[in-house]
Amino acid sequence: MDQYVFSKDVNQAIVDGVLQGYKSYLDERRAKKTELNVSGAYAWVKGNHIDHYVAENVADAGFEWKLDKAGYAWEFLKFDGQLKEERFVLIIKSVKSLAKSLPIKKKSKENYLSELAAINGTFKMKDSVEQTEQLSLFFAAKADMETVQTLVSDYRLFYAVIYEVDEAKMISRIALTLPLQKGQIIEVEDLTPYIASSPIEISAEDLKVVRGETEAEEEIASEFDGYEYIIPAKEIKN
Structure with missing residues (x-):
């Protein structure tokens, strides 16, 4: 997957932005809870x-x-952006929001995310080995991969940076992925280690304002659980 990864500096910048944005959100929630009688x-x-x-x-x-x-x-x-002369488009989503927005049911209507996922074409798995490890709502697997990609726009790749909020309401996992249309999300790189090297600190006190709440995405994504999360054992061929 080396041809799809970003530099370490870019990875750190993305993770810093996710954490800084989450901290800003927590500050806003705390301020509005004080200012307003209702702020849900x-x-x-x-x-x-x-x-x-x-x-x-x-x-x-x-x-x-x-x-x-x-x-x-x-x-x-x-x-x-551009990576090695290939244009890409990238969005930031929580894992649960991505699951809601990339419906895998046959009767589900296409939306902006399923259309973006078409940029990544169709990936075929060979000799996949199912793992018992569970990654949040994603099913983890390792597989030899090959790809047949069809360009549907000016872009070559569609990335989604996904983040996961744990039971303590802290962002505990971030990854760079390639979403597909058929319920599969291919991990390009796990960015979680960059959380430890980030200058952005989120304290237990910061998290108090949302502790005990149901994540907004959880209320609308439960029926879309069951995505296959793929960690390629070999590089994807163009």
Whole structure:
């Protein structure tokens, strides 16, 4: 997967942005809980904070961004960059939000994420070995991979940086992935080690404001559990 990875500096910038955005979101939740008699709707703005600070952190790496919209009012940032002369598009999503937005049921309608996932074409697995390890809502597997990619736009690759919030409400895992349309998400690189080297610190006190809450994504994603999370044993062939 080496041809798909970013530099260590870019990885650190992405992770710093995710953590800084999450900390900003927690600060906002705490402030609004003090200011307003009702503030539960702010549970839905976490993604905006994270997108904003990732954009701030990756600007020096040559990433550009544009504001996009999913549905009537859901706004998000879509990042545009180039890796080894190949253009890519990248978004930031929680694992549960990604599961909700990439429906695997036959009757599910295509949306902006399933259309973006088409950029990555169709990956075929050979001799896959199922593992018992469970990665959150994802099923872990190691497989020899080969790919038949069809370009559907000006982009060569579609990345999703995914993050996971644990029971203590801390971001405990971040990964760079290639989502596919058929319920598979291929891990390019586990970015979790960069959390330890980040200057952004989130304390137990910061997390108190959301402790005990159900994540907004959990309320809408439960029926989409069962995604296959793939860690390739060999490099993907173009």
